[in-house]
Amino acid sequence: MxxxxxxxxxxxxxxxxxxxxxxxxxxxxxxxxxxxxxxxxxxxxxxxxxxxxxxxxxxxxxxxxxxxxxxxxxxxxxxxxxxxxxxxxxxxxxxxxxxxxxxxxxxxxxxxxxxxxxxxxxxxxxxxxxxxxxxxxxxxxxxxxxxxxxxxxxxxxxxxxxxxxxxxxxxxxxxxxxxxxxxxxxxxxxxxxxxxxxxIATVFKNFHDTILLVHKGQKQVSSSVGHNLMHDHPYAERRFAQAHENLDKLKTIFENGDLDNFIRIVESEALTLHAMMMTSMPYFILMKPDTLEIINKIWSYRASTKVPLCFTLDAGANVHLLYPESVKEKVIQFIQDELVVHCEKGHYICDRIGDGARKLR
CATH class of the missing domain: 3.30.230.10 (Ribosomal Protein S5; domain 2)
Known part of the structure; x- marks a missing residue:
């Protein structure tokens, strides 16, 4: 169309x-x-x-x-x-x-x-x-x-x-x-x-997203400004090609329920997004020290427990934790024990995959 x-x-x-x-x-x-x-x-x-x-x-x-x-x-x-x-x-x-x-x-x-x-x-x-x-x-x-x-x-x-x-x-x-x-x-x-x-394998049909509210204030750079900085970005064309390549890889990952490679792509995409911000002109950093602390704790926790938990980021400091339904209780306990200390006023939001918009009567 x-x-x-x-x-x-x-x-x-x-x-x-x-x-x-x-x-x-x-x-x-x-x-x-x-x-x-x-x-x-x-x-x-x-x-x-x-x-x-x-x-x-x-x-x-x-x-x-x-x-x-x-x-x-x-x-x-x-x-x-x-x-x-x-x-x-x-x-x-x-x-x-x-x-x-x-x-x-x-x-x-x-x-x-x-x-x-x-x-x-x-x-x-x-x-x-x-x-x-x-x-x-x-x-x-x-x-x-x-x-x-x-x-x-x-x-x-x-x-x-x-x-x-x-x-x-x-x-x-x-x-x-x-x-x-x-x-x-x-x-x-x-x-x-x-x-x-x-x-799409069943495991991806019941995914959760818990959003760790690291920073509640207004971003120092709006998304609109950030998008525009890609016009003359030295790494823009390679980044755009990478997005197509990762979509190609996800087709097999979604079909096979391959959580390990799903984690690799999703986390790489999140860090690439912020790498584009840090290498634009002007450059800027939207992650906070607590963002990095959370990421390092996720990596350590996943390595020691084999729980398939990963993170992604939007254009900001907050961390989205993505994980399947089967490990929900373990992840919530991990958040409460290790990650809530890095959230502003200890706040986080529990969400999950939904079916889209609906009309209210």
Missing amino acids: TEKDFLSKSYNDLPSEGKVTWKAPSNIALVKYWGKKANQIPANPSISFTLDACATTTSVSYTKKEGDSPQFSFDLIFEGKPKEDFKPKIQTFFERIEKYLPFLKSYHFIIETSNSFPHSSGIASSASGMAALSLCLMDIEKKLNGSMSEDFFKKKASFLARLGSGSAGRSIEGDLIQWGKYAAIEESSDLYGVRYPFK
Whole structure:
């Protein structure tokens, strides 16, 4: 599909008002995307686990405006309070998607949103937030186009979410989502995420993600700035090739339930992501001393116990611990005994793989 497939015609008989609510999860990338082209196109393909507990719930109330209006009209309520500093990002998002949803200027919207995790937790809420908002807007369009298929609905929701936040396109469905054009998956696209089409061993169907909150403050460098620094990065092309190679390797790993090689690739991807940050110009370090302490303790624990626990990192200091259901009790004990001391105020969040977004009645 191309961008043109997602264009919509103007609508007749717009409803006067309504309300819709969706809950969308965050996700954690296994193969990272770092670097993007114009219009939120990824420089390399990525693959992620869809999470379950870390989610954003968004309600959109819409009331038809009188006459034509050249402006978008919306109020934003975050966790019960007006949030003016979020509005510019929504304004930019609406500007990007207007040609795909031509009803946007016909309504005044009240957007009410909240996260299941603390906003100050250091977990990026842009993926779940933009996915939930996109699903609400697509729900409105589906009311205007009753013949829309479920498959098209999900693809367009992912397409729109990506225009708000790249990784948000991976938060529509579960449980393993691939985004970015990749030769081995014919239906893959730079425009939206797709469900991983190949065989996945049972062990990967019941994975957990416990997020160790090392640092809850704002990052010193935004992800958008970090992505842009890949344009002239001396190691960019090799990194983009590496992502394709790791996706090739994961096909066999997922099929065979090969936890040892899964661990090698996932941890390598996490460290490569941060290596790109440390070797860009300007360069920066988002890991904290406690991040490194946790990583070293994981390596030591895994070597001594053979428990298949691994880590991954987003563009920040927090550590995601990934492990199968069968070792959950051992890992939680390890966290409490050894790792919680490295978490800000001892905080961590227990999550697991989920099935994707859902509409709330």
